[in-house]
Amino acid sequence: CQLGLKKGSRVIVQSDKSVPAIALYLGCLRSGIIYVPLNIAYTSNELEYFIENINPDLIFLSNDKYLDHKELLKSTANLKSFILSGEYEDELLKKISELKKDVFIEELNKEDVASIIFTSGTTGRSKGAMVTHNNLTSNAISLNKIWGFEEKDILIHALPIFHVHGLFVALHTAFLSGCKIIFFEKFSPKKILSSLNNATVMMGVPTYYSRLLSLEEFDKNLCKGMRLFISGSAPLTDSVFKSFKECTGHTILERYGMSETGMITSNPLEGDRVGGTVGFPLPDVLVRICDEKGNILDQGEKGIVEVKGPNVFKGYWKLNEKTKEEFREDGFFVTGDIGKLDKDGRLTLFGRSNDIVISGGYNVYPKEIELILDEIEGIKESAVIGCPHNDLGEAVVAVLISDNNNIISDDKMKEILLESLANFKCPLRYLWIDELPRNAMGKVQKKVLKGQYENLFKE
Numbered sequence: 001c002q003l004g005l006k007k008g009s010r011v012i013v014q015s016d017k018s019v020p021a022i023a024l025y026l027g028c029l030r031s032g033i034i035y036v037p038l039n040i041a042y043t044s045n046e047l048e049y050f051i052e053n054i055n056p057d058l059i060f061l062s063n064d065k066y067l068d069h070k071e072l073l074k075s076t077a078n079l080k081s082f083i084l085s086g087e088y089e090d091e092l093l094k095k096i097s098e099l100k101k102d103v104f105i106e107e108l109n110k111e112d113v114a115s116i117i118f119t120s121g122t123t124g125r126s127k128g129a130m131v132t133h134n135n136l137t138s139n140a141i142s143l144n145k146i147w148g149f150e151e152k153d154i155l156i157h158a159l160p161i162f163h164v165h166g167l168f169v170a171l172h173t174a175f176l177s178g179c180k181i182i183f184f185e186k187f188s189p190k191k192i193l194s195s196l197n198n199a200t201v202m203m204g205v206p207t208y209y210s211r212l213l214s215l216e217e218f219d220k221n222l223c224k225g226m227r228l229f230i231s232g233s234a235p236l237t238d239s240v241f242k243s244f245k246e247c248t249g250h251t252i253l254e255r256y257g258m259s260e261t262g263m264i265t266s267n268p269l270e271g272d273r274v275g276g277t278v279g280f281p282l283p284d285v286l287v288r289i290c291d292e293k294g295n296i297l298d299q300g301e302k303g304i305v306e307v308k309g310p311n312v313f314k315g316y317w318k319l320n321e322k323t324k325e326e327f328r329e330d331g332f333f334v335t336g337d338i339g340k341l342d343k344d345g346r347l348t349l350f351g352r353s354n355d356i357v358i359s360g361g362y363n364v365y366p367k368e369i370e371l372i373l374d375e376i377e378g379i380k381e382s383a384v385i386g387c388p389h390n391d392l393g394e395a396v397v398a399v400l401i402s403d404n405n406n407i408i409s410d411d412k413m414k415e416i417l418l419e420s421l422a423n424f425k426c427p428l429r430y431l432w433i434d435e436l437p438r439n440a441m442g443k444v445q446k447k448v449l450k451g452q453y454e455n456l457f458k459e
Contacts, residue, residue, distance in 0.1 A: 004080075007032030007106040010054050010116070014038040014047065015062040015084040017161050017185045022171070024060060024084065025161070028115075029133075032108050035115045036128075037162040039440055040065065044072045051076060053128065053318065054116065060084040110134035116317050117164060117259045128317030129260045131168075138310035139262035140172035142282045147228065147253075148269050149177035149201070156195055156202040158184040163441055164259055165233045170203045189215055196222045203230045205442035210240050213247060223248040228269070230255065234443040235349070235367070237374045237381065241275040254278055256349065258335060260326075262311045265347050276371065277348045285309035286332070289341055294328050302365065304353055305339040306332040338365060355446055357386030357394050362424045364396055366446075369427070372420050373398060376413075378406050383436055383444050384427065389457045397456065398427040399436065399449055407432050429456065 005011070011033055015021050028035040036054055038047070040062065047069055051059070061069065062085040073081055114133045118126040143149075155174050159166030174181050182195050187204070189211045196202075209231060212218050229244070229252045236254050245251050256278035257263035264287065267279035281287045289303040290296055297303040312333045315323035326334050338350040350367035357364040366384035373382035380403035386394035398413075410430050417426045437448040 005031070005033050005057055007108070007112070008034065009057040010034045010036055012036045012038060012047075012050060012054060012056040012059040013084070014040055014042060014065050014162075015060055016040065017166075017183075018085050019183070021060075021084060021161060025167070025171075029136075031105050032112060034113050036118075037115070037167060038118070039162050040160070041440060044069045048072055049125065050118070051079065058082070108133060110137070111314070113314060115167075119259050127319060127322065130314040130317055131259075131262070132314050135262055135311055135313060136168060136172060138284065139168065139282070140176050142284070142311075143169065143173050143263060143266075144176045146266055146269060146282065147173065147201075147230070149173050149179060151178040153177060153179035153201050153227075154199045155179055155181050156184070156192060156199045157181050158187040158192060158208065159203060159205070160440055163233070164257065164262065165203065165205070165441060168262060169232070169257070187211075193218060193222065197225055200226060201228045201230070202226065203232075205233045206231055206236045206240055207234070207438070207442035209236070209244055209252060213240065213243055219247060220249050223250055226250060228253060232257065232263075233441040234438075236275075238275050238371060239374055256347065258337075260313045260333060261307055261309075261335070264305075264307050264311065264335075274346065277342075277346050279347065280345055281307075281347075282309070282311065285311055287341070287347060288332065289339060290332075290334075294332075294334075299341055299343055302338055302340045302350060305335045305337045305347070305349070307335060308332045338367075355385075357384070357396050359386065359389075359394050359396055360392045360424060364425050369396070369398065369417070369421065369425060372417060373400065376408070376416055378403050378408055381436060383446060383449060385446050385449050385453070387429075387450070387453050387456045389428070392428075395428040395457055396425065397429045397431065397453060399431045399433060399453075401434070401436060402432055 011028060013024065025035055036056065038050060059079060059081045061081060061083060063083050066083050110133050112133055113130045114136055115131045116128040117131055118128050155170065157170050159170055161167045182199055184191060187208055192212065193215060229250050231252045232255045236252060241252055251273045253267045253273055255263055255266035263282060264285060265279045265281050267273040286308045288296055288306050289301060290306050291303050306328065308331050336353045338353055339347050341347055350365045355366050357366060369384045370382045373379055380401040383399045385397050385399065387397045389395035413430050414426050437445040439445055
């Protein structure tokens with residue numbers, strides 16, 4: 001490669017969503033260069049960590065991020081950087097077109113690393129998940145088949161492309177089927193609305209669907225040409241699931257995956273899509289529920305979700321010991337998610353294992369409480385966390401968003417919850433706020449909430 005890149009070289013990309021950005025990604029895949037996408041919200045302090053960790057050969061930035069990181073880039077003089085978008089985009093494309101075509105591209109092995117995807121870092125600094133070409137290929141083939149993608153499909157793509165959902169799941173299914181893509185740089189409910197009549201499939205996070213529902217003009221007529229709405233990256237609330245079906249006649253298909261595994265399970269294209277569940281394991285993917293020691297639990301018992309298959313990543317970049325900790329001896333990856341399998345093999349999730357609240361010696365699963373809270377009239381959304389408590393160790397706390405600006409009293413809340421929950425599971429405090437903190441994919445950031453309310457019970 002005339003830029004000094006070769007198979008195994010690493011390229012960091014922090015750029016706006018664009019067609020040239022997609023072309024860059026595909027070029028990296030074809031040549032064996034490891035593609036490292038970063039959230040466009042990351043600051044110079046965060047980028048410095050990724051540069052030190054990855055030691056990239058090249059970095060591509062959008063114009064605004066280049067200006068943000070100018071001082072940092074001065075201190076990394078040996079690192080070549082290019083502006084991928086903005087006013088310099090045409091100039092870069094012109095330079096690339098003038099380059100001589102590389103006549104030799106090294107042969108790729110299916111176990112070669114294709115991309116390093118950094119996790120959201122819920123337990124500390126982000127970890128780089130090494131995703132192989134085989135991981136991507138196997139997942140794309142499975143999803144293409146089970147979701148029924150065909151060349152005649154038209155996919156609405158409004159997701160960011162620094163994340164598994166938008167980069168791997170959405171793009172790969174489209175590329176493999178050869179279908180068209182309606183490509184949005186960012187999610188805009190109004191723009192999506194105007195495109196529904198020209199599309200057949202949409203992928204999104206739950207927030208996309210709740211915001212579409214908030215528009216008066218969103219109805220069945222607009223969705224009559226659509227065949228499938230897919231949701232992932234964050235839990236879909238029961239209220240959005242039901243409201244969407246009532247409004248459009250379509251049942252959202254919820255699936256489950258993570259950076260380290262790609263997609264693991266999916267509700268069926270044909271057959272019942274059950275709200276609150278994430279469906280069945282993908283072809284060739286094994287899912288089991290275990291306790292913390294790795295003992296397999298009986299059907300219906302809650303435990304840690306473990307997964308094995310061609311979709312599971314190679315390991316964490318530069319973290320051999322951490323990688324060993326996350327895998328069982330028989331090759332199963334410990335996801336850290338809490339779930340249970342029903343008699344049919346359908347998976348239901350109850351949050352992360354590190355979200356479990358241990359109150360007075362009892363394990364409390366926040367998701368179990370949130371499902372009930374979200375059904376209460378007047379509550380738009382909830383997040384249940386544990387806060388330090390001198391007597392209980394941790395106290396259960398519910399952080400709530402009002403649906404109609406009417407605050408329900410604590411006594412009334414407990415009265416309602418006691419109809420369905422044991423007393424020790426009922427929150428000790430109910431906090432009403434305007435908005436829940438979320439990451440770029442719409443997932444509630446409970447770590448932020450825990451930090452905000454860590455002194456709630458301190459005198």
